[in-house]
Amino acid sequence: MSSKNSEGKRTARERMAQERARQQALDKRRRVMVIAGAVVAVLVVVAIIGVVVGMSKTNKKKGPWKDALAKPFSAPANLSADGLGVPVGSNPNAPSLIMYEDFRCPICHEVEKALGPTLRQMADAGTIKIDYHIASFLDGKLGGNGSKYAANAAGCAQNAGKFAQYHDTLFANQPDELDDKFASRSYLLDLAGKVDGLRSPTFDACVNDLSVAGWVNKVEDAFQNAKIGDTPVTGTPTAGINGKTIDLIVKGRGLATPDEVRAQIQAAIK
Numbered sequence: 001m002s003s004k005n006s007e008g009k010r011t012a013r014e015r016m017a018q019e020r021a022r023q024q025a026l027d028k029r030r031r032v033m034v035i036a037g038a039v040v041a042v043l044v045v046v047a048i049i050g051v052v053v054g055m056s057k058t059n060k061k062k063g064p065w066k067d068a069l070a071k072p073f074s075a076p077a078n079l080s081a082d083g084l085g086v087p088v089g090s091n092p093n094a095p096s097l098i099m100y101e102d103f104r105c106p107i108c109h110e111v112e113k114a115l116g117p118t119l120r121q122m123a124d125a126g127t128i129k130i131d132y133h134i135a136s137f138l139d140g141k142l143g144g145n146g147s148k149y150a151a152n153a154a155g156c157a158q159n160a161g162k163f164a165q166y167h168d169t170l171f172a173n174q175p176d177e178l179d180d181k182f183a184s185r186s187y188l189l190d191l192a193g194k195v196d197g198l199r200s201p202t203f204d205a206c207v208n209d210l211s212v213a214g215w216v217n218k219v220e221d222a223f224q225n226a227k228i229g230d231t232p233v234t235g236t237p238t239a240g241i242n243g244k245t246i247d248l249i250v251k252g253r254g255l256a257t258p259d260e261v262r263a264q265i266q267a268a269i270k
Helices: 003-061 064-069 106-124 138-142 146-159 163-172 185-192 201-208 213-224 258-269
Strands: 086-088 096-102 129-135 238-241 244-246
Touching: 064 213, 086 146, 086 163, 096 106, 106 129, 106 163, 106 258, 129 146, 129 213, 138 146, 146 163, 146 185, 146 201, 146 213, 163 185, 185 201, 238 258, 244 258
Parallel strands: 096 129
Antiparallel strands: 086 129, 096 238, 238 244
């Protein structure tokens, strides 16, 4: 082996060693970059989660309804003895027909349209009084605030002595149950304009400020555990008098007739 060949082999070995070192350095740099990238990605995800959680906590803590509940409790005037029902009728000493309704409930609308006039006639005649218990559970099932906001507005109408008229106006203009239109306070005020003498600075402020939100929640809490006699109230509309449930809907047929409802009430109050 000549000296020239030995030098060439040595030089080749050195180049190979240098190339291996360079490749190892590149591989190490790639690993560092991958790890750094993964750390950055994790930090970004953590930051996003932190923002989302923060927003969620903020949303739970804030909002018009939560803000209204933080204010001193206020209830409408002239409620039933338990502080839950809004009484309607000419005879305050008449037997009390408790009516559970939710302003977003479509069946409540149908019952009011078909049977409401009969019930109101009996209340006007002093045969019964109607204690309306306005639930707001459909907001939880459908999403939104329409049930609560409408119930608050109805409480404001009670303060103005116009509950019955506004109650009827809300049902007459009830949106589809999936449409949370009653969550618009401006819409509730527009509907109030259909009731003679209801709109006033006091009423408008009560609606806009959600002034009886605490009462609305109190009525809803009571509704969740309500019974007529020994029968739990499971939904709206539900009516009862003297501990007896009034069948507003006949199984397998549909709505009861006005005469059937009148007969049930008369039998219950004898």
